[in-house]
């Protein structure tokens with residue numbers, strides 16, 4: 085297969101233009117795939133040429149290296165949205181921006197995605213990391229996910245029970261299947277009621293997140309006490325708010341970062357947000373290496389202070 089088969093193909097594209105942090109060096113080859121067959125061809129091309137590839141959604145949960153990516157970036161632009169209002173469901177391409185999906189659901193009087201109002205990125209990225217906020221998560225909406233097996237180059241549907249969804253996780257993080265689209269379930273409701281819930285969730289987002297700055301959302305996963313048996317509960321009993329988090333079963337990573345005195349801590353142009361300690365913001369022309377260093381410094385200090393290893397929610401690209 086030749087590269088000129090692809091409609092939208094670019095060489096030496098700066099990843100900084102495709103990452104919400106605004107950092108990252110060049111990708112050798114960059115293909116925009118608007119149809120699932122095109123995405124399949126791109127994977128075939130990479131396999132045939134022994135080239136590594138990386139599928140990119142909105143670039144709102146990655147840290148792209150200053151060295152860039154020596155391989156093929158496949159920018160997912162599969163953006164079909166097909167509503168079935170009788171069945172109260174939608175089949176959407178994985179490259180659909182979540183904002184477009186949330187707004188179309190509202191217009192069609194379909195309730196279920198209000199939690200995602202203001203969530204950046206694509207449906208594929210949301211499914212990959214089981215994105216969630218305001219008491220919801222994408223796992224609650226999924227009926228099935230359509231995937232491409234990159235080895236056999238075949239499409240298949242994965243039922244909800246086989247998606248392995250857990251807090252900010254899915255089986256797709258481990259099995260390498262590429263998400264092409266998903267059928268999502270909804271319930272009919274009054275668009276005005278849906279709109280009100282969305283507005284409430286947007287307000288929460290605006291008041292808690294540094295939305296006017298360049299970030300990739302939460303850098304670390306919150307600590308789920310049912311999964312993390314390594315938490316030294318005896319050290320944490322000294323912290324007054326701790327009992328509330330134990331009752332909820334989740335300790336926010338941002339709380340530990342804040343308590344470690346790291347709000348406002350800077351390396352190069354990268355800074356721990358003053359508004360939300362689990363956000364790193366690109367304050368002053370940071371390089372990926374500044375952000376990378378800051379992430380590992382936060383991990384080291386939190387580990388020293390609270391005896392727990394923070395796990396990254398964002399993904400490293402090209403490191």
Ligand SMILES: Cc1cc2nc3c(=O)[nH]c(=O)nc-3n(C[C@H](O)[C@H](O)[C@H](O)COP(=O)(O)OP(=O)(O)OC[C@H]3O[C@@H](n4cnc5c(N)ncnc54)[C@H](O)[C@@H]3O)c2cc1C
Nearest residue numbers: 141142143144145205206208209210215216217263300301
């Ligand atoms: C201001 C801000 C607020 C945020 N708030 C939240 C929040 O409230 N809740 C939350 O959970 N997240 C939040 N995030 C993080 C981010 O928006 C989500 O994780 C989002 O779901 C990522 O989607 P994306 O398309 O941008 O993925 P990308 O950043 O493009 O990719 C992330 C990972 O998913 C993989 N991936 C993407 N698409 C596919 C696919 N089709 N098939 C297989 N793998 C794929 C990529 O290879 C990569 O490893 C926030 C980010 C920002 C910048």
